[in-house]
Amino acid sequence: MSVKLLYFAWVREKTGIGQEQIDLPADVTTVAELIGWLKERGPEYESAFEKAHVIRAAVDQTHVAHDAPIASAREIAFFPPVTGG
Amino acid sequence: MIRVQQRDFDIGAEIEGLRAGRTDIGAIVTFTGTVRDSAMGARVSQMTLEHYPGMTEKELERIEGQACERWPLQASLVIHRYGPMQPGENIVLVITASAHRQAAFEAAEFLMDYLKTSAPFWKKEDGAETGGWVDARESDDTALARWGPEKKAAE
Numbered sequence: 001m002s003v004k005l006l007y008f009a010w011v012r013e014k015t016g017i018g019q020e021q022i023d024l025p026a027d028v029t030t031v032a033e034l035i036g037w038l039k040e041r042g043p044e045y046e047s048a049f050e051k052a053h054v055i056r057a058a059v060d061q062t063h064v065a066h067d068a069p070i071a072s073a074r075e076i077a078f079f080p081p082v083t084g085g
Numbered sequence: 086m087i088r089v090q091q092r093d094f095d096i097g098a099e100i101e102g103l104r105a106g107r108t109d110i111g112a113i114v115t116f117t118g119t120v121r122d123s124a125m126g127a128r129v130s131q132m133t134l135e136h137y138p139g140m141t142e143k144e145l146e147r148i149e150g151q152a153c154e155r156w157p158l159q160a161s162l163v164i165h166r167y168g169p170m171q172p173g174e175n176i177v178l179v180i181t182a183s184a185h186r187q188a189a190f191e192a193a194e195f196l197m198d199y200l201k202t203s204a205p206f207w208k209k210e211d212g213a214e215t216g217g218w219v220d221a222r223e224s225d226d227t228a229l230a231r232w233g234p235e236k237k238a239a240e
Binding site for chain 2: 006008009012061062077079081082
């Protein structure tokens with residue numbers, strides 16, 4: 001299944017890209033599993049997701065926890081805790 | 086109403102726009118967030134705000150919807166800027182209008198507390214000594230906690 005991944009702030013700087021389209025492996029079913037899978041893709045991903053516990057995620061533009069399912073997601077975003085306002 | 090924009094806003098004009106032709110409003114509260122020239126003792130020469138187009142608007146609308154459910158607001162407006170900004174410039178504007186002041190005061194604080202912890206914006210400071218992404222503050226989570234358990238977007 002094809003899904004769009006987006007990265008923001010220092011997660012974007014570390015991965016080196018703002019967004020990409022990937023084919024999600026069938027055995028990757030949660031946000032946490034996706035983070036684990038991404039970390040295997042290269043040193044830039046390993047570095048971006050090193051402190052996985054501080055990284056926030058959104059599935060289809062809604063905040064979710066790391067145990068959230070991603071089966072029907074079209075868009076998944078990863079970013080640091082927000083600092084607007 | 087919510088607006089996400091790169092350009093500056095005119096606080097007076099926004100208030101006038103909100104109250105134009107209305108006689109039911111008895112109280113108007115505004116909050117303006119601006120760029121400081123220092124952060125933890127270090128000089129900040131410029132700040133850049135990144136955001137998540139699409140989700141930002143969705144989150145701001147959700148937060149505004151919650152404020153309207155909790156307080157009898159007659160009008161509300163949230164404007165948040167993105168892009169590069171200099172010290173002294175406006176970042177965010179919240180206006181709430183109600184028949185009596187308490188609802189307007191509380192709703193404005195609620196909107197800012199929720200915005201700071203859930204709207205997908207990230208600040209990056211540029212300066213001689215600083216120069217980096219701003220860390221989230223624990224005090225923002227504490228401020229949020231006083232409004233009770235958050236209603237999930239899905240509810």
